[in-house]
Amino acid sequence: MSEKNPNIVAIRALPEHVGEEVRIAGWLFNRRSKGKIHFLQFRDGSGRVQAIMGKGDVSEELFERCAHLPYESSVIVTGTVSADERAPSGVELKASNLDVLQEPTSEYPISKTSDIGPDFLLRHRHLWLRQSKQHAILRVRDAVITAIRNFFGERDFVCVDAPIFTPNACEGTTNLFEVEYFDEKAYLTQSGQLYMEAAAMAFGKAYCFGPTFRAEKSKTRRHLTEFWMVEPEVAFADLDDIMDLAEDFVSSIIQYVLEHRRAELDVLERDTSLLERVAAPFPRISYSEAVSILNEKGIEFEEGGDFGAPDETALSEHFESPVLVHRYPSAVKAFYMKRDPEDENYALCVDMLAPEGAGEIIGGGQREDDLQVLEAGIDKHGLPREAFEWYMDLRRYGTVPHAGFGLGIERTVAWICGTEHVRECIPFPRMLYRIYP
RNA sequence: UCCUCGGUAGCUCAAUUGGUAGAGUAGGUGGCUGUUAACCACUUGGUUCCUGGUUCGAGUCCAGGCCGGGGAGCCA
Numbered sequence: 001m002s003e004k005n006p007n008i009v010a011i012r013a014l015p016e017h018v019g020e021e022v023r024i025a026g027w028l029f030n031r032r033s034k035g036k037i038h039f040l041q042f043r044d045g046s047g048r049v050q051a052i053m054g055k056g057d058v059s060e061e062l063f064e065r066c067a068h069l070p071y072e073s074s075v076i077v078t079g080t081v082s083a084d085e086r087a088p089s090g091v092e093l094k095a096s097n098l099d100v101l102q103e104p105t106s107e108y109p110i111s112k113t114s115d116i117g118p119d120f121l122l123r124h125r126h127l128w129l130r131q132s133k134q135h136a137i138l139r140v141r142d143a144v145i146t147a148i149r150n151f152f153g154e155r156d157f158v159c160v161d162a163p164i165f166t167p168n169a170c171e172g173t174t175n176l177f178e179v180e181y182f183d184e185k186a187y188l189t190q191s192g193q194l195y196m197e198a199a200a201m202a203f204g205k206a207y208c209f210g211p212t213f214r215a216e217k218s219k220t221r222r223h224l225t226e227f228w229m230v231e232p233e234v235a236f237a238d239l240d241d242i243m244d245l246a247e248d249f250v251s252s253i254i255q256y257v258l259e260h261r262r263a264e265l266d267v268l269e270r271d272t273s274l275l276e277r278v279a280a281p282f283p284r285i286s287y288s289e290a291v292s293i294l295n296e297k298g299i300e301f302e303e304g305g306d307f308g309a310p311d312e313t314a315l316s317e318h319f320e321s322p323v324l325v326h327r328y329p330s331a332v333k334a335f336y337m338k339r340d341p342e343d344e345n346y347a348l349c350v351d352m353l354a355p356e357g358a359g360e361i362i363g364g365g366q367r368e369d370d371l372q373v374l375e376a377g378i379d380k381h382g383l384p385r386e387a388f389e390w391y392m393d394l395r396r397y398g399t400v401p402h403a404g405f406g407l408g409i410e411r412t413v414a415w416i417c418g419t420e421h422v423r424e425c426i427p428f429p430r431m432l433y434r435i436y437p
Numbered sequence: 438u439c440c441u442c443g444g445u446a447g448c449u450c451a452a453u454u455g456g457u458a459g460a461g462u463a464g465g466u467g468g469c470u471g472u473u474a475a476c477c478a479c480u481u482g483g484u485u486c487c488u489g490g491u492u493c494g495a496g497u498c499c500a501g502g503c504c505g506g507g508g509a510g511c512c513a
Contacts, residue, residue: 032476035469054470071463086471107447113462113474114449119505175511190512216511217438229513308509351513360513408513422513433505 008076011047014091017081024049024093027130028073030112031066038066040095041088042077043130051077051093062098071108072130074101118423125428126437136264137424140257141413145209147256148230148407151249152207157232160199162192162208168387175215177225188213191406194336194391196233197367200402201394207232219432221421222309222359224410226430233404239348239366242403243324246352246362247280249407250322254278257416270418274356277320284324287346290315306332312360316353322361326350335377338366338401350405358415364405371395 009022026044033039036055041048055063069075079093086092110116110127121128128134152159165179165186176187192208199206209230216223232249234241254275257265265272285293294301299314301307306328307315316323330339330347337347349365368374374395378388385392413425423429428437 030474032472032474033469034472034475037470037472039472039475041473050473052471068465084471086473088473107464109447111448111463116448117506119444120448122505212513214512218509218511219506220508223512227513306511309512310509363513406513411513 011042011044011049013046014049014081014089014093015083018083018091019081021078021080021096022093023076023078025076026074028069028071028075029130030071031069033067038063040066040069040077040098042075043132045135047089048132049089049091049093050087051079051095051098053095053098057094057096058098065100066098069100070104071112073103075099076101118421122423122429122434123436129427132267134424136261136267137413137417137419138427139264140261140268140417141409141425143257143261144253144409144413144416146260147253148209148249150256151252152205152232155205157205157207158199158203160196160203160206160208161210162189162195162231164189164211168384177213177215190214191229192231193233193404193406196231196404197391197394197402200233200235200404201398201400204235205232217432220309221423222411222414224422224426224429224431227422227426228409229406230409231404231406233402235400235402237366237403238401239326239350239403242364242366242405243284243326243350244280246350246364246405246407247282247322247324250282250352250362250412251278251280253412254416265417268417268419270416274320275416278322282322282324282352283319284326286326287328290325293318304329304331309359312353313357316355316357316359320355322352322354324350324352326365333365335381335383336367336374338368339373348403352405352407354411354415356415356418359411360408361411361415362405362407364403366401366403369395369399369401371399 007023008025009017011024011026014022024042024044026042028040029043029048030041031038038053040051040053042051053063053066076099077093077095078097079095081091082094083090084092109124110131129138165181166189167186176190179186179188190212192210196206196208207230210228211226212229213226215225232245234245258272258275288303290307291301291303294311294314297314297318299311301311315325326349327340327346328349329345330337333347333349337349340346340348347365351360352362353359354361368377371392374392375385378385410422410425413419414422417425419425423431
């Protein structure tokens with residue numbers, strides 16, 4: 001593009017070109033006409049700008065065409081950049097020419113005025129991405145991912161990605177998507193954690209970042225069947241170490257987004273003061289303390305069970321920042337969770353609940369590192385030992401205390417953006433009964 | 438799987454006790470040299486989700502189905 005069109009400028013960079021004649025390449029997203037002057041608004045992915053076209057500035061034919069140019073026409077506009085406080089973005093383009101690459105073959109389906117229903121928008125996700133709010137959310141997501149990579153890179157973690165196809169149900173808890181794998185069955189991964197434990201024994205500090213699949217028939221604003229998760233795992237680490245890591249991690253993501261995506265948060269009308277208060281250390285409470293808080297709030301909850309979504313919401317509303325809830329009853333947790341030596345009824349695990357009803361964004365803990373205890377746990381959960389031989393090898397050959405966690409990208413982005421539903425926080429959401437486009 | 442709400446113009450919605458389906462917006466035509474979701478005037482546009490039933494008459498009532506939203510369970 002730049003070689004063919006040496007003077008094409010990104011809309012975002014237009015303030016640096018005031019007084020110059022430039023070209024922009026983009027799409028028409030709105031148009032108004034005052035009769036002898038057209039106001040044409042363009043976006044190019046980097047930003048949005050208004051072009052002014054007076055009747056005498058271009059040919060009669062082009063002026064007439066621009067009065068009817070359909071939304072989402074792809075164009076190259078030539079014009080002089082000027083600063084003008086009447087322009088929505090502070091600068092505008094005095095158009096001297098406009099080349100139309102293509103006029104839409106039919107009317108653009110997404111209305112720019114009315115609030116459109118989720119079904120229509122999801123069926124047009126490929127076009128919905130062009131809308132400013134969606135554009136802003138996905139740019140925040142991009143920054144969250146960059147912040148994650150930076151955070152672990154700076155701390156000497158090695159990115160060791162886990163497989164997507166797995167031979168067995170890792171934890172034996174949730175429903176997995178089954179696929180044909182030549183002559184056998186395989187499953188789409190629900191977690192890379194077990195593989196990260198192997199990676200931690202090889203690299204000391206490792207993490208994976210990739211898609212995760214859950215075949216649960218969940219229809220809520222917090223669920224997707226395909227979502228992205230980042231899972232760090234650290235050798236010679238205990239529960240406290242991993243809680244320290246988790247709060248530093250989340251704080252650094254928030255700081256990075258506040259620093260690099262201010263404009264997007266403005267588009268989303270996000271109250272950033274709530275995010276600015278997020279800084280490590282976060283409050284830490286035990287499961288038992290959490291139960292007391294629920295009871296004090298008048299919510300009936302019996303010690304021993306796992307928290308439901310309404311319980312989590314009530315807990316997170318009790319705090320302004322994310323809160324770490326640790327040491328759940330081991331009975332409700334997976335077989336690989338290490339039990340608390342001070343009370344074997346509880347597991348050395350931790351969940352991080354984000355504020356403002358965003359829900360659980362992190363789940364993790366210290367892993368069982370004793371071979372005999374792990375074997376007993378596998379048996380107790382009714383899981384086939386053969387499938388976990390490789391995993392038990394990690395305890396046979398130089399086992400060490402280790403811990404890690406998983407952070408859900410979409411829930412994190414939803415919290416940061418103040419978005420009601422996680423489906424807007426992934427480019428092409430996969431949900432119950434929805435796999436198009 | 439269960440609970441709950443909904444489906445009317447391209448989109449967002451209205452339609453009284455069961456009595457000729459209507460508005461905003463988008464599209465079209467005309468007007469306007471600084472619009473900010475521009476505005477003003479006129480105008481095109483309908484398998485009221487589907488099937489069956491009740492009725493002189495159904496968008497409306499009944500039965501079954503389809504599709505979707507939110508929530509529970511499960512989890513990030």
